[in-house]
Structure formats: structure tokens, C-alpha cells
Amino acid sequence: xxxxxxxxxxxxxxxxxxxxxxxxxxxxxxxxxxxxxxxxxxxxxxxxxxxxxxxxxxxxxxxxxxxxxxxxxxxxxxxxxxxxxxxxxxxxxxxxxxxxxxxxxxxxxxxxxxxxxxxxxxxxxxxxxxxxxxxxxxxxxxxxxxxxxxxxxxxxxxxxxxxxxxxxxxxxxxxxxxxxxxxxxxxxxxxxxxxxxxxxxxxxxxxxxxxxxxxxxxxxxxxxxxxxxxxxxxxxxxxxxxxxxxxxxxxxxxxxxxxxxxxxxxxxxxxxxxxxxxxxxxxxxxxxxxxxxxxxxxxxxxxxxxxxxxxxxxxxxxxxxxxxxxxxxxxxxxxxxxxxxxxxxxxxxxxxxxxxxxxxxxxxxxxxxxxxxxxxxxxxxxxxxxxxxxxxxxxxxxxxxxxxxxxxxxxxxxxxxxxxxxxxxxxxxxxxxxxxxxxxxx
Numbered sequence: 001x002x003x004x005x006x007x008x009x010x011x012x013x014x015x016x017x018x019x020x021x022x023x024x025x026x027x028x029x030x031x032x033x034x035x036x037x038x039x040x041x042x043x044x045x046x047x048x049x050x051x052x053x054x055x056x057x058x059x060x061x062x063x064x065x066x067x068x069x070x071x072x073x074x075x076x077x078x079x080x081x082x083x084x085x086x087x088x089x090x091x092x093x094x095x096x097x098x099x100x101x102x103x104x105x106x107x108x109x110x111x112x113x114x115x116x117x118x119x120x121x122x123x124x125x126x127x128x129x130x131x132x133x134x135x136x137x138x139x140x141x142x143x144x145x146x147x148x149x150x151x152x153x154x155x156x157x158x159x160x161x162x163x164x165x166x167x168x169x170x171x172x173x174x175x176x177x178x179x180x181x182x183x184x185x186x187x188x189x190x191x192x193x194x195x196x197x198x199x200x201x202x203x204x205x206x207x208x209x210x211x212x213x214x215x216x217x218x219x220x221x222x223x224x225x226x227x228x229x230x231x232x233x234x235x236x237x238x239x240x241x242x243x244x245x246x247x248x249x250x251x252x253x254x255x256x257x258x259x260x261x262x263x264x265x266x267x268x269x270x271x272x273x274x275x276x277x278x279x280x281x282x283x284x285x286x287x288x289x290x291x292x293x294x295x296x297x298x299x300x301x302x303x304x305x306x307x308x309x310x311x312x313x314x315x316x317x318x319x320x321x322x323x324x325x326x327x328x329x330x331x332x333x334x335x336x337x338x339x340x341x342x343x344x345x346x347x348x349x350x351x352x353x354x355x356x357x358x359x360x361x362x363x364x365x366x367x368x369x370x371x372x373x374x375x376x377x378x379x380x381x382x383x384x385x386x387x388x389x390x391x392x393x394x395x396x397x398x399x400x401x402x403x404x405x406x407x408x409x410x411x412x413x414x415x416x417x418x419x420x421x422x423x424x425x426x427x428x429x430x431x432x433x434x435x436x437x438x439x440x441x442x
Contacts, residue, residue, distance in 0.1 A: 013037075013039075027273075029055060029271040037270075038285075039271070040065065040255070041065040041066075041251050041291070042066050042067065043247050043251075044066060044069065046070065048071075048072045048074055050120075052077075060081060060083060062283055063285040064285060064288060066084070067084050067086060068085050068087070069240055070087060071087045082288060084309055085314055085315065086246060086247050086250075090120055090121045091123055093320070094122050096216055099337065100322070100344060101164070104190065106190075108133065108134035108137075109136060109137070109162035109163060110162070111136055111137070113167065114140070114142075114171070125164065141175060143168065146178070151183065152182045156182075161188055161189055163190065164191075169198060169200075169201070172201060173203070173206065177206060186209055186210045187210040187211065189212070190211060191211055192213075196217050196239050197239050198217070199215050200221065201331070202329050202331075203325065203330075204328075211353065213324065213353065216321065217323065218305060218318070242303035246302030249307075250298060254297075258287070265287070266287065295309065296309050305319050317340065322334050324350045327353060332348070332350045362409040364410070365389075365412045365413070366415050366433050366441070367412060367413075367415065368415050368420065369414060373387045373389045415436055416431065416432065417432050419433070420433050420434060421435050
């Protein structure tokens with residue numbers, strides 16, 4: 001909360017609510033803002049749940065700027081004249097993810113989600129998916145339970161390789177650990193993490209995760225910028241902290257633009273409930289409209305990038321950063337998504353994580369016997385593989401070693417049943433070489 005005093009300086013006060021319902025929270029605000037302790041703005045970090053609750057309504061009725069940090073826009077945002085949402089509109093973020101899905105060449109994919117909020121956060125991903133493509137596969141995950149059977153179905157039965165994971169950041173490692181327990185060849189999988197703080201994670205503790213993982217984010221790990229604000233450890237601060245700092249900085253700049261003095265600064269009213277509309281109108285802060293206009297006209301650069309609002313108090317003209325998980329298990333900047341163009345511009349080349357081999361791994365080459373392509377010959381030294389396939393694979397890896405200076409261990413093995421493979425009736429599974437390839441055994 002930001003309050004003004006007679007010297008036209010501004011300072012903040014924090015209210016840590018001891019209640020959870022919006023009505024009780026609004027009752028706490030009344031004594032907190034009474035006795036000449038009125039506030040000119042309220043920075044609200046509570047979830048919105050899609051509604052302008054009593055606290056939000058009080059601010060709007062009394063012309064007090066309400067600066068929300070929650071991700072979910074209110075149903076009445078266009079009518080909440082004094083409300084500003086510092087979290088970018090979810091439909092624009094999902095539009096960016098829809099563009100990323102297209103750029104990465106997803107031809108079919110799974111949406112893995114924890115709650116129904118995902119259908120709001122991913123609305124553009126869902127609504128813009130072409131009807132001519134294979135339908136999106138939706139699977140709900142249990143953050144407190146075992147999801148391995150769900151993942152088995154996705155990988156082994158539905159045979160999906162592309163996935164969008166929309167979940168709380170604290171659960172991403174849990175799900176990835178479950179995935180590597182049921183899928184022994186994650187290098188054939190690709191994931192998009194939609195949590196805007198996901199880029200701050202590393203996956204060094206999950207050695208077997210070799211999947212390609214991408215994400216978008218609003219903030220960047222700029223330690224120097226945080227230090228300038230007296231805050232150390234860039235990766236320790238999440239998006240909510242960044243948005244709170246940005247709201248405060250933006251508000252301060254807007255207030256200063258008004259050039260207020262002690263002669264033209266009326267006291268803000270206490271945020272107390274009234275009985276009638278006329279009482280609200282009589283108590284409303286006269287400078288509320290001026291401050292709102294100043295906030296819309298004021299742009300600034302914050303931790304979450306460019307800060308600018310449209311006439312309805314929604315973030316506009318912002319940028320999202322594109323990062324990929326590298327071979328060292330950390331996210332590396334790879335480009336930017338632009339609000340105006342809806343285009344992801346690749347800036348830095350980052351190799352796909354799937355190109356890295358797990359420590360001690362060996363490439364397995366599946367085949368079947370049959371002259372002149374592949375045969376097994378018993379010699380005094382043991383079994384020896386011969387044939388055109390052996391010569392070809394040997395030549396390929398020799399070329400890689402000579403040109404790229406990379407050495408790979410590889411081995412041949414004969415497919416179960418020594419056959420090319422046939423589809424198992426009534427299932428999506430195959431036998432033989434085809435089955436080994438589809439199951440990522442080879």
C-alpha cells in the first residue's frame with residue numbers, strides 16, 4: 001500500500017492479512033487506512049480467482065488505484081476503472097505458446113495440467129489448434145499422487161512425443177522424475193513448460209532426462225539489476241516479486257509526473273464499506289482519475305520488461321524470452337517473442353538437449369539376420385557381426401569421429417522374433433524391428 005503525507009513524500013505499508021476470505025480482508029483494511037492513514041494505491045498480491053472482490057470493489061468505488069499481481073484477469077476488468085493488472089493477459093501468453101508450438105513443429109501433442117485454470121492460461125493454444133490436425137490429448141496430473149500410469153499411457157499406448165506441461169513450478173521436478181521412471185528414452189520427447197518461472201530451474205539431479213525442454217519467461221536472471229535494487233541472488237526471486245517491484249516503480253514514476261504539492265493533495269479516504277452509492281461518491285478521492293491517467297501515460301522498464309498499459313489497465317507491448325534446456329541441464333536464452341508481431345526471433349543457437357548422450361550410454365542398433373545385410377559368425381574370439389549394415393554403421397560412426405571429434409559406443413542386437421515387425425491386433429503396438437524403434441528401445 002502506498003500512502004501520502006503532508007510533505008508530499010510517499011512510503012509503503014504492508015498488510016499481512018490473517019484471514020482468507022475477501023470480506024474479512026476488506027474489514028481489515030478499514031482501520032488500517034483510517035485516521036489520516038489513507039492510501040493512494042493498493043498493490044494486491046492475492047489471487048484474483050477471476051473476480052473483482054470486495055477489496056477490489058472498494059478501491060474502484062473510492063477512486064483508489066488497485067494494482068493486481070494475480071495471473072487471472074477479472075471478468076469485469078473493462079469495468080474496473082481503477083484496476084491495473086501487472087501480470088500480462090493470459091490470452092496473449094497462450095498466444096505466444098501457440099506460436100512456439102508451431103515453431104517447434106508439433107504435429108500432435110499432450111496437454112498435462114493440474115487444475116482447470118490451465119484452460120484459461122492455454123486458451124489460445126487450444127482454440128487455435130487446427131481441426132485438421134490430430135486432437136489434443138488432455139491428461140490431468142495429481143500433484144500429490146503417483147502419475148506413472150498416466151505417463152505410461154501417454155508414451156506407450158498413445159505414443160505421444162510432444163507435450164505442454166502447465167503446472168505449479170514446485171511440481172515440475174516431481175513430474176519429470178516420474179517420466180524418466182517409465183520412459184527409458186526421453187531423448188525422443190519434447191516438453192514446453194508454461195510456468196513463467198520455469199526457466200529458473202535446473203535439472204542436474206535428473207540425470208536420465210534427455211528430452212528437449214523449452215519455456216518462455218517474462219523476467220531474466222539479471223543479478224546486476226537485482227543488486228541495483230538492493231536484492232541479491234537473482235534466481236531466488238520469482239515473477240510475483242518482480243511484478244511487485246515493477247508495480248511500485250511504475251506507480252512512483254506516475255505519481256511524480258503529477259507534480260503534486262501540499263496545496264493540491266487531498267487526503268485519500270479510508271477503505272471502509274459504505275451504505276449507499278452516494279456515500280462512496282462523496283468519499284471518493286478527487287485525484288484518483290488523475291493518477292489513473294498518469295499510470296496509463298507512464299511507461300517504464302522493469303524486472304518484467306517494458307511496462308505499459310492499455311485503456312483497460314491491461315499490460316501491452318511486452319516481450320517474452322525464449323529459453324531451452326541445454327546439455328548442462330540449465331535453461332539458456334535462445335530468443336524472444338514479440339507482442340506486436342507474434343513472432344519468436346531466434347537470437348542464440350542452443351543445441352537440442354536430446355543430442356547429448358547420457359553418461360556411459362551406448363547407442364543400440366536393431367536389425368535382423370539375412371545375407372548380405374547382417375549375419376552372425378562364430379569365431380574363436382566370439383561372435384562377429386558382418387554384412388552391409390555393419391559396414392554402413394561402422395562407416396557412419398567413423399565419419400562422425402573424424403569430422404566432429406566425437407566418439408560414440410554402439411552395439412548391434414537382433415530384434416525379438418528376428419523380424420521386421422507387424423502390428424499387434426487391437427493395439428498400437430508392433431513387434432520386431434518396428435516395435436523396438438517405436439518403443440524407443442533402439
